[in-house]
Amino acid sequence: MTTSPTGSPADRAADLQDERLIRTEGVRGAVLAFQQRVRGGDLGSLPVIIGLVVIWVIFQILNPNFLSSNNLVNLTLQCAAVGTISIGIVLVLLLGQIDLSVGSVSGLAAAILGVGLTQLGWPVLLAVVVALVVGAAIGFLYGLLFTRFGVPSFVITLAGLLAFLGLQLKVLGPNGSINLPYDSWIVQFAQATFLPPWAAYGLAVLAAAAVFYTDIRRASRRRKAGLSTGAISVTLIKSISLLVLLVIVVAYLATDRGLGAMFLLFVVLVVVMNFFLTRTKWGRSVFAVGGSVEAARRAGIRVNRVYISVFILTSTFAALGGLLASARLTSASLSSGGGDTNLNAIAAAVIGGTSLFGGRGSAYSALLGILVIQSISNGLTLLNLDSSIRYMITGAVLLLAVIIDSLSRRSRASHGQA
Amino acid sequence: MESAVAPTAGSVREPVLSLKGVSKGFGAVRALTDINLDIHAGEVVAIVGDNGAGKSTLVKILAGVHPQDSGTITFDGQVVSIPTPTASRALGIATVFQDLALCDNLDVVSNLFLGREITHGTLDEEEMEQRAWSLLRQLSAKIPSVRIAVASLSGGQRQTVAIARSLIGEPSVVILDEPTAALGVAQTAEVLNLIERLRERGLGVLIISHNMADVQAVADRVVVLRLGRNNGDFHVADVSYEEIISAITGATDNVVTRRASAHAVASAAEAHDAAAPPAGRATPDAVGPTLGKATVEEPLPDNATGADNHDDGSKEIR
Numbered sequence: 001m002t003t004s005p006t007g008s009p010a011d012r013a014a015d016l017q018d019e020r021l022i023r024t025e026g027v028r029g030a031v032l033a034f035q036q037r038v039r040g041g042d043l044g045s046l047p048v049i050i051g052l053v054v055i056w057v058i059f060q061i062l063n064p065n066f067l068s069s070n071n072l073v074n075l076t077l078q079c080a081a082v083g084t085i086s087i088g089i090v091l092v093l094l095l096g097q098i099d100l101s102v103g104s105v106s107g108l109a110a111a112i113l114g115v116g117l118t119q120l121g122w123p124v125l126l127a128v129v130v131a132l133v134v135g136a137a138i139g140f141l142y143g144l145l146f147t148r149f150g151v152p153s154f155v156i157t158l159a160g161l162l163a164f165l166g167l168q169l170k171v172l173g174p175n176g177s178i179n180l181p182y183d184s185w186i187v188q189f190a191q192a193t194f195l196p197p198w199a200a201y202g203l204a205v206l207a208a209a210a211v212f213y214t215d216i217r218r219a220s221r222r223r224k225a226g227l228s229t230g231a232i233s234v235t236l237i238k239s240i241s242l243l244v245l246l247v248i249v250v251a252y253l254a255t256d257r258g259l260g261a262m263f264l265l266f267v268v269l270v271v272v273m274n275f276f277l278t279r280t281k282w283g284r285s286v287f288a289v290g291g292s293v294e295a296a297r298r299a300g301i302r303v304n305r306v307y308i309s310v311f312i313l314t315s316t317f318a319a320l321g322g323l324l325a326s327a328r329l330t331s332a333s334l335s336s337g338g339g340d341t342n343l344n345a346i347a348a349a350v351i352g353g354t355s356l357f358g359g360r361g362s363a364y365s366a367l368l369g370i371l372v373i374q375s376i377s378n379g380l381t382l383l384n385l386d387s388s389i390r391y392m393i394t395g396a397v398l399l400l401a402v403i404i405d406s407l408s409r410r411s412r413a414s415h416g417q418a
Numbered sequence: 419m420e421s422a423v424a425p426t427a428g429s430v431r432e433p434v435l436s437l438k439g440v441s442k443g444f445g446a447v448r449a450l451t452d453i454n455l456d457i458h459a460g461e462v463v464a465i466v467g468d469n470g471a472g473k474s475t476l477v478k479i480l481a482g483v484h485p486q487d488s489g490t491i492t493f494d495g496q497v498v499s500i501p502t503p504t505a506s507r508a509l510g511i512a513t514v515f516q517d518l519a520l521c522d523n524l525d526v527v528s529n530l531f532l533g534r535e536i537t538h539g540t541l542d543e544e545e546m547e548q549r550a551w552s553l554l555r556q557l558s559a560k561i562p563s564v565r566i567a568v569a570s571l572s573g574g575q576r577q578t579v580a581i582a583r584s585l586i587g588e589p590s591v592v593i594l595d596e597p598t599a600a601l602g603v604a605q606t607a608e609v610l611n612l613i614e615r616l617r618e619r620g621l622g623v624l625i626i627s628h629n630m631a632d633v634q635a636v637a638d639r640v641v642v643l644r645l646g647r648n649n650g651d652f653h654v655a656d657v658s659y660e661e662i663i664s665a666i667t668g669a670t671d672n673v674v675t676r677r678a679s680a681h682a683v684a685s686a687a688e689a690h691d692a693a694a695p696p697a698g699r700a701t702p703d704a705v706g707p708t709l710g711k712a713t714v715e716e717p718l719p720d721n722a723t724g725a726d727n728h729d730d731g732s733k734e735i736r
Contacts, residue, residue, distance in 0.1 A: 014551040015564065218544075225548040279540040284524075288532055291521035298519045299533035300504065359523035412569070 013228035030234045045353055047404050048368045051397075055372065059379035066379055069256035075371075075378050076253070076263040077190075081106075081325035083266045083370035085345040086352075087273055088317030090366050091310045093349055094277070094290045096358020097146075097153040099314045101160035102345050105138055106322025107337025108164050111171040113186070113323055114178035114332030124184050128323060135319025136312050138164065143308030153311075161342070169334060177333035180326065190327035193261035200250040200259045208243035215239070262324055267367065269317075274363035286310060290359030321345070340391065347394065348373050351401035357409065372397065432495055434459045434622045435480075435511070435591050440489030442475055449475040450646045453489070457591060457622040462613060464625050464633040464654075467643035468666055473626050476643070477595055480624075481513040482506035494590070512584030513593040518576055520583075522569035526550060526561060529568050530583045553582050557615055560608065574605025581612055591622040598632050610636045630659060644668050 038046060059066040085102050092099045109131035116127030138160065145156050172178065180187050195203070212235060219229040253259050277283035288296040289306050297303050325341075326332045350356060351372050352365025376397060380390045433456035442450040450472045457463050465473050479486045482500040490497050493509050500506045506513065520529050527543070527550045536542045536549075550564045559578045561571065568579060577597055584592055594613070598606040613636050616623050627633050633640055634654055642650035642665040650665035663669065 014548060221544045222547075225544040227544060227547055227551075281535050281537055281541065284528060284532070284535060284541065287524060288521045288528070291523035292519070294517075295519040295521045296532070298503070298515075300507070301533050359521070 013222075014226045016228045027231065027233055027237065030230070045362075045364065045368055048352055048365075048372060048401075051351075052368070052372050052375065055375050055379070059375065059382070063379070063382045066382055069252050069254075071378065071382070073253055073256045073258070073260065075374055077260050077328060078378060079367075079370045079374045080190075080260070080262040080266040081321045081328060082341060082344050082374070083321075083348065083366055084269060084324060085318045085321035085341070086348040086366040086370050087269055087363060088314035088321075089345050089349040090352070090354045090361055090363055091273070091277075091286070091317075092153070092314045093354045093356060094286050094358060094361050095307065095310055096290050097307075097310075098157065098346070099142070099153065099311070099318070100157040100342065100346075101138075101164055102314065102318035102321075103337040103339075103342030104161050104164035104168060105135055105315050105318040105337070106325060106341060107335075108138075108168040108171065109135055109319035109322035110326035110332040110336035111168045111178075113326055114180060115171055115173070117180055117184060118178050119173075124186050128186065131319050131323055132316055135316045139312035139315030140308060142315065143304075143311035146311065147304040147307050165338075168337070172332065172334060177331060180330045180332065182330055186323065186327045187330050190262045190324055191330070194258040195261065195264065197250070197254045197258060200254065201247065203259075203264075204243060204246035204250050207246060208239045211242055212236075212239035262328065265324075270363050270367045277363055282306070282309070287359055318345075340394065343398070344370075344373050344377075344394070347398040347401070350405065351397065353405075355405055355409065356402065357405075369401075431458055433457055433492075434494060435624075436492040437476075438490045438492070440476075440479065440486045440491065442472075442479060442484070442486050448646055450479075450486070452647065453643070454648055455641055457624055459590065459622050460617055460620045461639065462617050462623040462625065462637045464627055464637035464640045465643060466627060466630070466633060466640055466662065466666055467649075470645075471643040471666075472646040473643055474595070475646075477513065477593055477624075477626060480506065480511055480591075480593055481515075507587060507589075510588070510590040511593065512587060512589035512591070514577075514580045514584050514595065514597065516596045516599060518580040520568045520576060520580060523567060525567055526564040526571075526579055529579055530564075530586060532583070534586055550582075553585060554578075556619075557582055557585075557612055559612070572605060573601050574608045577601065577605070577609050578612060581609075581616075585616075589621065591624065592616055593624045593626075595626045596628070597625060598627065598629055606632065630662065633662075634659065642666055 056067060065071055085106055088102060089099065112131040112134060113127045116122040116130060117124065122130070142153070142156050142160065145151055146153055169176075215230075215235040215238070216232075219232070219235070222229045250259060277286060285296065285301045285306050288299065288301060289303055293303055296306075322337050326336055329336075348369030349361070349365055350369065352361075352367070352369025354361025354365040354369075373394060376393055377390055380393065435455075435457040437453055437455040440450060440453040440455075441448065453472070453476065455463070455465075455476075465476065467473050478484055480491075480500065482503040482505050485499065485501055491500060492498070493511075498509060500509065500511075503513075521532065524532070527547050530550050530553070531546050536545050547564060554561055554564070557578065559575070559582060561575055561578065568576060571579065581592070581594065581597070597609050597613070601609060610632060613623055613625065617638075625633070625637065637654050640650075640652045640654055640657065640662055641648070642652070642662065644666065645668075649668070650662075652662065652665075
């Protein structure tokens with residue numbers, strides 16, 4: 001295969017001693033490595049970012065209001081609710097499973113909130129907690145059914161879709177529609193809470209600083225462990241461009257109402273989930289189970305617990321998304337969580353780059369995917385297009401995303417990285 | 419390959435793993451009957467036998483997939499029971515099954531430490547990567563980067579990762595089920611080197627193989643199973659290829675040989691050399707995956723487990 005290493009690589013970092021490694025350094029190295037990854041079928045977020053730019057350019061050409069700060073603020077608020085549901089879908093897709101009932105569960109949570117606030121006189125917090133607990137309980141039930149009886153999650157959650165839609169109607173009672181009190185804090189939070197500009201700028205700086213700090217810290221730990229470290233210039237460029245990007249976004253949104261608290265909550269949830277997925281034992285086991293159940297089991301991972309925990313999280317995120325959606329619309333009705341909620345949440349995760357085949361993806365795909373979905377929906381609404389066309393276009397985009405997923409999977413296979 | 423047979427002082431020392439009179443039945447079939455087997459530290463023991471000889475059953479008993487019906491297993495001088503795979507691992511027996519059980523989507527480091535991650539609240543990637551490198555270096559493994567997905571490794575490299583992973587828990591016995599099956603020439607040699615390095619580390623190694631060339635190249639002792647019974651325990655140094663084949667196929671005990679020996683007694687002639695009909699076509703260098711085709715008069719019992727599947731008995735969820 002290869003000859004044995006002849007040079008004296010002792011001064012090299014422990015992970016760069018193999019002579020077959022194509023060593024790349026500095027900024028140029030980072031760019032080259034990126035190109036190589038893309039060619040090898042590891043597209044990451046690239047297609048979706050390109051897609052987003054294309055969509056924005058097209059809509060801006062068709063309607064100059066699309067990229068107005070007013071509309072973009074609306075867009076962020078529209079993203080938050082379904083985006084939150086989509087985080088849960090990312091988790092369940094990582095296991096190679098699916099949850100088709102997130103729409104119904106979110107509708108049920110909205111109904112609980114509405115009935116609790118208006119008819120039962122609960123405080124908002126109690127209603128929110130009850131809705132979230134019901135969501136978690138539904139996920140637990142799914143997990144038990146799945147692990148005990150081995151019923152495919154597709155079928156379990158399809159049953160759940162119907163059953164919890166029924167429960168939603170039951171909870172709502174004969175009225176079918178409940179208006180939430182406008183002055184309750186959850187409605188205020190979803191509709192009228194925006195970060196003051198100084199806080200938004202502060203957050204942008206904080207985020208860039210956090211990225212810089214974690215990179216520097218990782219580099220110093222790697223150096224201590226005798227491993228190679230990336231060039232500091234790459235870290236600098238990365239954090240500075242992130243800072244610039246965030247400041248531009250914040251500044252532009254600030255010309256209108258600013259950064260919505262609900263959108264911020266969604267982004268924070270994405271970042272937190274990403275942390276859990278990439279930096280904890282639990283996250284590692286989620287990817288392992290998604291890659292190979294049998295291998296995970298033999299490695300001593302309690303596979304059933306992983307399944308149950310993920311189903312619980314998915315349903316809880318669905319419930320939370322339902323709460324946010326109903327708070328934004330100030331109502332809980334028969335149509336809460338209905339229509340395209342389900343499909344948008346699933347489509348967002350897939351469009352964002354989480355593989356339907358399990359084991360590949362990232363929490364950020366919920367954020368990117370929902371931006372694409374909502375941009376299309378928002379743009380088409382601005383153009384006064386019928387929802388019939390909206391549905392068809394969203395369907396086509398979903399299909400495109402799945403095709404990209406399958407193609408990149410095939411490309412990985414042909415590059416020996418399936 | 420350097421000299422295959424390391425000098426073993428094993429016979430005087432206490433074996434690290436010892437089986438005495440182990441039997442296992444599946445329904446009406448006795449898969450294993452009175453098996454005795456000793457493995458010493460720093461010794462490579464090969465188990466060979468035809469299909470249905472009970473090799474896989476034996477491995478599964480040691481790996482904790484199913485317990486034996488009778489007989490004792492002694493580990494480090496103490497009688498132990500191995501009811502579950504976890505118990506087997508906790509004792510210090512690491513089993514590398516034929517299908518390796520790696521997660522293709524994870525990188526080498528993640529696979530090595532899967533289920534045993536080093537954490538300080540969060541995953542300590544740096545320490546894991548460092549230890550992965552030092553482990554792979556000790557094994558002289560040829561893996562260019564530990565941050566690439568296992569899917570992109572060759573068969574031999576994957577086998578290396580699987581073997582290296584078994585060493586993470588500091589076992590004293592490593593069981594390798596068909597480690598060279600489906601590997602190319604160079605990769606087979608790499609794995610054989612790896613096995614010798616395990617021996618140098620003082621581990622007891624048990625390999626199951628159908629490949630006589632590999633067995634003779636790397637093993638110190640060959641234990642032959644036939645129809646669920648011990649049918650020979652040879653030092654590789656003093657045994658010929660033909661003798662092992664005869665023991666595997668039972669060629670020393672069939673109608674032909676019985677008749678031959680009867681004639682031999684009758685004619686007072688030496689018939690022993692003619693006793694192994696299939697051996698005539700084989701030379702010690704031949705690679706013998708087709709050994710099972712040798713003439714055997716009695717039908718082989720089925721394994722009764724249905725198949726040699728290597729799952730640990732838990733149900734597959736998909």
